[in-house]
Amino acid sequence: MLYKITFSPTGGTDRIADLLGDYLSKSLKAKTSGINLLVRDPDRRQSLLRETDIAVIAMPVFGGRIPAVAASRLRMIRGNGSRAIVAAVYGNRAYDDSLRELADIAEASGFRVIAAIAAIAEHSIIHEIAQGRPDDEDRSQLARMTEEIAGKLDRNDDSRPSVPGSWPYKVFHGIPLGTYATDDCIFCTSCALECPVGAIPEERPNQPSNGSCISCMRCVAVCPVQARRPDDAVTEVIRHKISPVCVERKEAELFI
Numbered sequence: 001m002l003y004k005i006t007f008s009p010t011g012g013t014d015r016i017a018d019l020l021g022d023y024l025s026k027s028l029k030a031k032t033s034g035i036n037l038l039v040r041d042p043d044r045r046q047s048l049l050r051e052t053d054i055a056v057i058a059m060p061v062f063g064g065r066i067p068a069v070a071a072s073r074l075r076m077i078r079g080n081g082s083r084a085i086v087a088a089v090y091g092n093r094a095y096d097d098s099l100r101e102l103a104d105i106a107e108a109s110g111f112r113v114i115a116a117i118a119a120i121a122e123h124s125i126i127h128e129i130a131q132g133r134p135d136d137e138d139r140s141q142l143a144r145m146t147e148e149i150a151g152k153l154d155r156n157d158d159s160r161p162s163v164p165g166s167w168p169y170k171v172f173h174g175i176p177l178g179t180y181a182t183d184d185c186i187f188c189t190s191c192a193l194e195c196p197v198g199a200i201p202e203e204r205p206n207q208p209s210n211g212s213c214i215s216c217m218r219c220v221a222v223c224p225v226q227a228r229r230p231d232d233a234v235t236e237v238i239r240h241k242i243s244p245v246c247v248e249r250k251e252a253e254l255f256i
């Protein structure tokens with residue numbers, strides 16, 4: 001079985017995991033199954049892989065790190081010696097220590113990391129950055145990478161790649177962004193139900209997100225009437241700060 005284990009608030013990470021998973025499952029003729037780490041509170045200690053399974057573990061990069069809630073949910077899964085391809089998905093600024101952190105967590109959870117990928121998807125706060133990615137060029141690069149990975153799996157080569165990143169990891173305190181609802185809110189509660197950390201009260205979904213909000217933009221992405229928005233002033237500060245370092249197109253990288 002090939003497992004896709006993801007935490008993807010706005011879908012970019014899932015798109016990368018799907019590309020990697022689809023190419024690999026075809027090449028290995030393996031069935032696929034998904035483990036969605038956005039879901040709150042299931043008993044993840046039940047998630048026990050077999051040694052013969054393969055996992056694609058994909059996470060978004062927040063402030064150069066893996067979102068803490070995603071990391072703690074991944075730690076509850078038992079890899080049981082299965083081989084893993086880890087992918088850190090970022091918005092064309094930088095992935096800093098996130099790929100190394102993800103590889104370290106996967107190994108601590110019992111996976112054997114045989115390949116690591118840094119890939120780019122549209123920036124989930126500043127959408128004009130890396131807009132439309134992954135695109136055709138990304139797709140062909142990722143396809144070539146999966147051929148290499150399939151070859152390594154075929155050879156039963158379980159060596160751990162050298163993954164960039166430093167330890168102690170970069171410190172990320174979160175960003176004081178949060179979201180609010182405009183008067184267009186129709187009280188459907190999608191945002192409250194889909195929030196990975198329960199930061200919007202179900203009984204009052206038109207309220208701003210509370211202190212547990214991780215600014216992941218899930219609520220903005222799932223609102224059917226586009227009534228949910230990130231704080232406008234803070235968004236402008238972020239746009240101003242990161243746009244200059246996001247101009248140059250970054251490409252996916254494979255460490256194998």
Ligand SMILES: Cc1cc2nc3c(=O)[nH]c(=O)nc-3n(C[C@H](O)[C@H](O)[C@H](O)COP(=O)(O)O)c2cc1C
Pocket residue numbers: 007008009010011012013014060061062063064065089090091092093094095120121122123124125175214215216217
């Ligand atoms: C809170 C937050 C912090 C982010 N930090 C970074 C970052 O440090 N570097 C970067 O290149 N992109 C960053 N991004 C962009 C995301 O990594 C990127 O858009 C990713 O594809 C989002 O995954 P998703 O579409 O699965 O939610 C950040 C996004 C959010 C919401």
